[in-house]
Amino acid sequence: MLRHMLCAAVLGIASLVQSGWTADVAVAEFGAIPNDDVDDAAAINSAVAKAQPGDTVTIPDGTFLLADTVVLKTGITLKGAGQGVACLVFSGDKPHCLVRMQEAENVEVTGMTLDGGNNPKAQQGIVGPKCNALRLHHLTIQNFVDTGAFGPHAILCSGTSNSMISDNTILNMAPDDEWGAGIRMSESCSGNRIERNIIHNTGRGGIFTNNGATDMVISENIITGSHGITFAIEVHSGSVRTVIEDNIVDHGLSIVSANCAIRRNIVVDPTGTWGTYGIEGGGGPEGVVTGNVIDYGQGQGISLSGASHHMLWARNSFSNCSQWGIQMQGPALDNKIRCLYFYDNTFRKMKKGHPSARYPGHDGHAIRFNNNTEYVVFDSNRIMDNAGLGVQLTSGEGINNICFINNLITNNAQGSINQYPSAPVIWENNLVSGNGANTQLQTQGFTGEPPVPSFSCPDTARVGVPVQFQSTSAAPGSEIDHVLWDFDAGVPVMAPNPTYTYQRAGAYRVSLIVWNKDGRGARPAEKVIRVSAE
Structure with missing residues (x-):
């Protein structure tokens, strides 16, 4: 029996050593007292200073005032008693986040509310420059106002x-x-995931990446109440290789x-607020846009004005x-939109005379070519029930090599298509009926x-195994x-013959x-490939 007890003790000590002797460090032990209307920043920072990598600094129920920034370091978890339960609230006359x-790794912040107190000196919620492996989750961040500077943001990371x-x-x-926003990742951020956040009532929008913030995943977020420029999600200025999927947003x-x-985003605002675009740009060149629903509250479903291809x-x-x-709308004759393929989409019920239209009198059309576009194919789409034209060309300048095949073009009040220049066009197997004028083109x-696309791959695969x-x-x-x-992920x-490794089980359309x-x-x-967990 004694031998067994000694072995258990040795194993327990070994386990503690292996785990780094992690401990909970309570801010109350350093003088942070809830609900006493006294600044608690110094006490919380003292607890952080005492904590070692792997330790958790704990914040109990109650409201704690911050007249200065809480500064975290590598390996520390800052954990509150829960959202709406442990509250850190801005106070004092000094502007701060x-x-x-900064330059920290493996930092976790969770289980609390961060409140700007509607004070213009509350600069940002959480700021994380040049960090790695942060985990910011189950937080409520709220009540910031115009600071007179850039932001505020609930979460702002760079590098x-x-x-x-x-x-x-x-x-x-x-x-x-x-500039009031939810989350911004900028300045060469890389490999970050932004998932399942709820963002409401912002001055600019919900989630932003810019200045070379690459290889991001933005998924399953719900964003409403986007004001100003009304971009719920903006992926800008070199934020290449970003996945935006399964979000529900207003604009x-x-x-x-x-x-x-x-993929599979829903963009709709039934509240009567109208934004400019459903989708701008579309992630090209070399992007895919599949399975999205764009509905009420958008001026244009899609806006393409750069040289996408x-x-x-x-x-x-x-x-x-x-x-x-x-x-x-391609930029120039020598810099056109080109080589886009529109397959199995629906364009329907575009409005005419709506007060939100930016260009009254030119509205209501499903598909509009405003010059400098070539080698675009519309295949098997439904273009129907629009108050204007099914297809409109403005001057026709720089428009050539457009294909319309197998489309349903019906019940468009002003007609199927208004004109086409003396340039190459394919018009085949389109069903055109019930329009204001059932104009059809000649190939x-x-x-x-x-070309004839085809490929081979297995019918089934396993999570984590390259296909x-x-x-x-x-x-x-x-x-x-x-x-x-x-x-589909x-x-x-x-590459002509790539490999891809699926991370979740499911059926994927390749x-x-x-x-x-x-x-x-x-x-x-x-082809549909079925991926199993085992």
């Missing part, structure tokens, strides 16, 4: 990587300030960085926009054949010039689209 960590921001509630972030997904994926738009629905379903000017995909596509009379894979891939050297694309080849 509430919580900050931070491999971090998770999840399951937070963010409310009332300076709704009257054009714009402004995704103007390359090689992004936008080689993109797939599939199985999206755009309805009830007050201006247009989509506008394509002209196209030569050669489109090999192989393109067997052909380009009769030409050569394959560009390939774009969508694995992760970012699009341009799509491969190819373009030949002439710029022609063809309907994507598709």
Whole structure:
């Protein structure tokens, strides 16, 4: 018996050593007393200073005032008794953020409310420059107002990587300030995930990435009450390889960085507030936009004004926009939008005469070409019930090599299409009926054949095990010039024979689209692969 007790003691000591002798450090032991209307920042910082990597600094029930910033360090967890239970509230006359960590790793903040107290000197909620592996979750961050400076943000990170921001509630972030926002990741942040946050009532919008913040995942967030520019999510200025999926937002997904994926988002605002765009940019060049629903509250369903190229738009629905379903406006004759493929989308019920329309008298059309666009295909889409035209071309300048095949174009009040320049066009197998004028085009000017996409891959796969995909596509009379894979997860891939590793079990629709050297694309080849956990 004694021998067994000694062995258990040795094992227990070994376990403590292995775990780093972690401990809870209570802020009350350093003088932080709840609800006493006395500044608690110094006491909380003393507890943090005492804590060792792996320790948890604990905050009990009650309200604690912060006349200075709580500064965290590597390896520390700051844990409150719960959201709405443990509350850290801005106080004092000194401008500061509430919580900050800099050049720190493995920091966790959870289980509390951070409240700006509607004080203009509350600069930001949590600030994390040049950090790694932060975990910011189950927090409520609220009640910030115009500071006269950049922000405020509930969470602001720059140069931070491999971090998770999840399951937070963010409310009332300076709704009257054009920069009031929920979460911003900037300045070369990389590999971060922003998931399952609820963000409401902001001056600019919910989630922003910019200045080279790459390889992000933004998923399952709910964003409402976006004011000002009304971008619920903005992926900007070199934020390449970002995945935006399964979010529910009120207004714009402004995704103007390359090689992004936008999947299964819902963009709708039934409250009577109208924003500018449902989707801007779409994550191109080399982006995919699939399975999204854009409805009430958007001026344009899609706005494309940069030189986007080689993109797939599939199985999206755009309805009830007050201006247009989509506008394509290439920058210049020598810098066009090109090589886009629109497959199995719906464009319906665009409005005419709505007070939110930016360009009254030019509204109500489903698809609008505003010059400098080529090699765009509309295949098997439903273009119907619009108050204007099904398809509108403005001057037709720089428009050529457009394909309309297998589309349903019906019940558009002003007609199916208004004009087309003397340039190559394919118009085949479109069902045109019930429009104000059932105008149809004649195929002209196209030569050669489109490519034929095809690929091979297993029917099944396992989580965590790489899957090999192989393109067997052909380009009769030409050569394959560009390939774009969508694995229904992760970012699009341009390699002809890539591997991909799924992280979750489920059924995934894999799509491969190819373009030949002439710029022609063809309907994507598709296959469902079933991924199991074992």
